Amino acid sequence: xxxxxxxxxxxxxxxxxxxxxxxxxxxxxxxxxxxxxxxxxxxxxxxxxxxxxxxxxxxxxxxxxxxxxxxxxxxxxxxxxxxxxxxxxxxxxxxxxxxxxxxxxxxxxxxxxxxxxxxxxxxxxxxxxxxxxxxxxxxxxxxxxxxxxxxxxxxxxxxxxxxxxxxxxxxxxxxxxxxxxxxxxxxxxxxxxxxxxxxxxxxxxxxxxxxxxxxxxxxxxxxxxxxxxxxxxxxxxxxxxxxxxxxxxxxxxxxxxxxxxxxxxxxxxxxxxxxxxxxxxxxxxxxxxxxxxxxxxxxxxxxxxxxxxxxxxxxxxxxxxxxxxxxxxxxxxxxxxxxxxxxxxxxxxxxxxxxxxxxxxxxxxxxxxxxxxxxxxxxxxxxxxxx
Numbered sequence: 001x002x003x004x005x006x007x008x009x010x011x012x013x014x015x016x017x018x019x020x021x022x023x024x025x026x027x028x029x030x031x032x033x034x035x036x037x038x039x040x041x042x043x044x045x046x047x048x049x050x051x052x053x054x055x056x057x058x059x060x061x062x063x064x065x066x067x068x069x070x071x072x073x074x075x076x077x078x079x080x081x082x083x084x085x086x087x088x089x090x091x092x093x094x095x096x097x098x099x100x101x102x103x104x105x106x107x108x109x110x111x112x113x114x115x116x117x118x119x120x121x122x123x124x125x126x127x128x129x130x131x132x133x134x135x136x137x138x139x140x141x142x143x144x145x146x147x148x149x150x151x152x153x154x155x156x157x158x159x160x161x162x163x164x165x166x167x168x169x170x171x172x173x174x175x176x177x178x179x180x181x182x183x184x185x186x187x188x189x190x191x192x193x194x195x196x197x198x199x200x201x202x203x204x205x206x207x208x209x210x211x212x213x214x215x216x217x218x219x220x221x222x223x224x225x226x227x228x229x230x231x232x233x234x235x236x237x238x239x240x241x242x243x244x245x246x247x248x249x250x251x252x253x254x255x256x257x258x259x260x261x262x263x264x265x266x267x268x269x270x271x272x273x274x275x276x277x278x279x280x281x282x283x284x285x286x287x288x289x290x291x292x293x294x295x296x297x298x299x300x301x302x303x304x305x306x307x308x309x310x311x312x313x314x315x316x317x318x319x320x321x322x323x324x325x326x327x328x329x330x331x332x333x334x335x336x337x338x339x340x341x342x343x344x345x346x347x348x349x350x351x352x353x354x355x356x357x358x359x360x361x362x363x364x365x366x367x368x369x370x371x372x373x374x375x376x377x378x379x380x381x382x383x384x385x386x387x
Contacts, residue, residue, distance in 0.1 A: 079119025205272015
């Protein structure tokens with residue numbers, strides 16, 4: 001039976017300073033301890049693997065210098081949550097801590113599956129000790145066991161979480177047979193059209209699907225990926241990884257490091273010797289994470305991104321070690337949603353740390369106002385681009 005600690009229990013003295021400090025620098029967590037926690041994590045999460053998040057923290061644009069809340073037991077690290085002050089994350093000067101963004105749209109904290117409730121209780125206690133009145137868990141998996149641990153820990157203190165916003169995100173059930181899954185998702189007519197596009201693409205050279213796995217293969221393939229991404233619409237908007245020196249350093253470091261642990265692959269679709277699409281895929285436990293896609297828009301009429309995704313789907317479904325894949329895509333994504341028909345809820349969650357705290361109401365109101373402003377700006381940009 002799992003022991004469920006109260007906040008008072010979690011306040012018991014511990015041996016090492018690192019275990020009692022409310023907030024630490026992210027780099028103060030030992031990589032081996034962090035890696036061990038990842039292996040025991042209650043939920044898969046490719047973007048909070050130490051090799052990835054430490055690379056983000058070191059150089060990624062606007063993502064450096066994160067702090068961390070940590071939870072410990074007599075046997076070691078049992079939970080962590082990279083965070084930034086609300087004043088830095090949202091430019092709102094209120095006493096809250098926000099999940100540090102790991103350059104992927106998922107911020108579910110790693111919790112030891114055997115003592116998840118103890119871990120959550122400690123994380124909340126340390127947030128209080130750091131002066132926070134609330135935690136803001138952004139891009140949280142809402143129906144997973146980590147959120148359940150937070151909810152039950154709050155309930156024991158007479159508190160409850162507040163979901164600020166949520167959406168359903170596309171995912172792949174990789175336990176299914178790929179061709180049956182694709183036929184159910186797209187239908188025979190659409191698949192026939194995509195086969196026709198593949199045949200037309202083959203007029204430019206034999207179409208092949210390659211997977212880079214070793215560190216050297218990944219290091220070479222990430223350069224191809226960055227060139228493809230920068231050549232398309234992301235390059236035109238100035239948001240491609242290669243266009244920011246810090247982002248380029250991060251992605252090179254992270255992908256190679258995870259290639260060394262077998263947790264990063266880069267898949268590439270080629271017509272002859274010409275790469276026409278490439279994507280970065282992370283692995284953690286039995287889940288894959290579809291990070292980013294780059295395509296050569298000279299071949300756009302052949303739908304290279306879709307063709308690559310079909311091959312990736314077949315590849316993942318054929319792998320007995322992968323049970324599911326997270327698209328990490330935006331809601332209503334026009335490419336991935338029709339292909340990967342699984343859905344799971346992602347959202348931003350406000351975690352109050354004290355009962356009847358007026359500061360929490362103020363934080364909540366500020367977040368609602370911010371979300372309204374962000375949505376208004378998004379619609380304005382969409383309107384301008386379609387004039």
